[in-house]
Structure formats: structure tokens, C-alpha cells
Amino acid sequence: MFCVEMKQWYMEYKIHKNRPGLLGDIASLMGMLEINIITINGVEDRTRGMLLQTNDDEKIELLGKLLQKVDNITVNALRATKLVDILAVRHGRYIERDSDDRKTFRFTRDELGLLVDFLGEIFKREGNQVIGLRGMPRVGKTESIIAGSVCSNKRWTFVSSTLLRQTVRSQLSDDEMNPNNVFIIDGIVSTIRSNEKHFALLQDIMKAPSTKVIEHPDIFVRESEYEYSDFDYIIELRNSVDEVISYDAFADQYEGF
Secondary structure, X not given: OOOOOOEXXXXXXXXXXXXXXXXXXXXXXXXXXXXXXXXXXXXXXXXXXXXXXXXXXXXXXXXXXXXXXXXXXXXXXXXXXXXXXXHHHHHOOOOEEOOOOOOEEEEEHHHHHHHHHXXXXXXXXXXXXXXXXXXXXXXXXXXXXXXXHHHOOOOEEEOEEOOOOOEEOOOOOOOOOOOOOXXXXXXXXXXXXXXXXXXXXXXXXXXXXXXXXXXXXXHHHHOOOXXXXXXXXXXXXXXXXXXXXXXXXXXXXXXXX
């Protein structure tokens, strides 16, 4: 006998008429198909999201066909689980994504909890990852990275930063160079105020199979050999939805070093 791996699926449906017993009927149908409900929550207005588990893909396909006959709901999604699906069910809302650039995710300061959770899940992944974090000063960028590192049980290492004082590292200890660490890089400091030793260290870190988070990625790309294609995620953090992220107001202070 061999064991078939249990897979996770995300199902989302919009409720047209929330009659009594609707959820119970859907749960009973899943029970008869031996599909487990792991998590359930409301996602946005009159929409319900579920994380499901089964070892039989055909049962998921059959579930989708049966639910098409239920008049009170419309199934919006029935797919293998993505990170954004897990967070949507956990927090009850979707992360905003750029319609043109699907690797760009947007948050506001009142969504810091969601952002930290998002970063924590990304940081748990092994291998080479480059994450860009856009945002104006004192919006919570560095604090979110540190909190995400704590959530993922990872140690963080500052390569360059302005959190407490101007930090430009030219070498790291063997413990700090651990690929399991999260490397925090200020894109302005590392390019405009860097020296040869710092940039050599930066190149070594960028080649390493580890997670790198680069604040101010636009300046980093403009002033270095790296390109936007090197980034796996671009995250934007604003004080409010309509805030414009502009580097003109604060990047000039680094010029002249």
C-alpha cells in the first residue's frame, strides 16, 4: 500500500441569499465526498473562503460541478492553494495586487498585521529570494521586516540601514552570513553611500541562497547593476491609500557622501 499525498485547495464562493443552513448543506456535501475543511472565514463582503484538503483531485472537480447547481451561491475560485489564499482566509481580506505587475503587492499602515504575516510566510521558504519594499520614511518598513523575521523564526542581519544610525557593513561574521538569515538592505545607503568593500559584500549576499529584503528598490536598481527582474516580490507600504511614494524628498540627503 502507498499513501497518496493530501493536497490543499482554496474555495471561494459569493453568497446571493444567506439562508439558514446554507453552510451546513455545503459542509455536508464535502463530508460525503470526504473533503476536509481546514479553515473557513468570510472574505470581503458576502464572500466566504475555505481551505480544503483531500488526496483525490477528482473529488474537487466533482465538488465544483455539484456547487454549480446551488442557486444561492456562485463559486468564484476553486484551485490549489496560494499564499494569498491562505492569508485571505486568515485575515478575512485579500491583499491588493498590481493589475499589470502581478508580483507587486500593496499595503497601508493600518494593514501592518497582514503585511507581517505575509512577510513571515515568504521568509519561511528556503533558497534565494529577493524582496523589494517601497515606502516613505517612518512608515514601518524595517519594523515590518523584523517582525516578519520573528514570525518565521529567522534571524535578521542588517547589511545597511538608517533605523538607529547610518549602518554600512563591510564584513559580516560567519554566524551572520548564515543563509538561513534574513538580510536587510537599504537600497539608498548601499548604493549612494557605499564603498568598495561594502559593495563587494553586497554582491556576495545577492549571490547567496538566502532571503534579501531591499528597502527603496527603485534607487537600488537605478544606482546598481541589478534589475527589477532580479526581484521575486515588490511590496509597497503607504500611510494611506492615496500617498505618493517619492524619493525626491529624502534621497538627496545621501548625496555627497
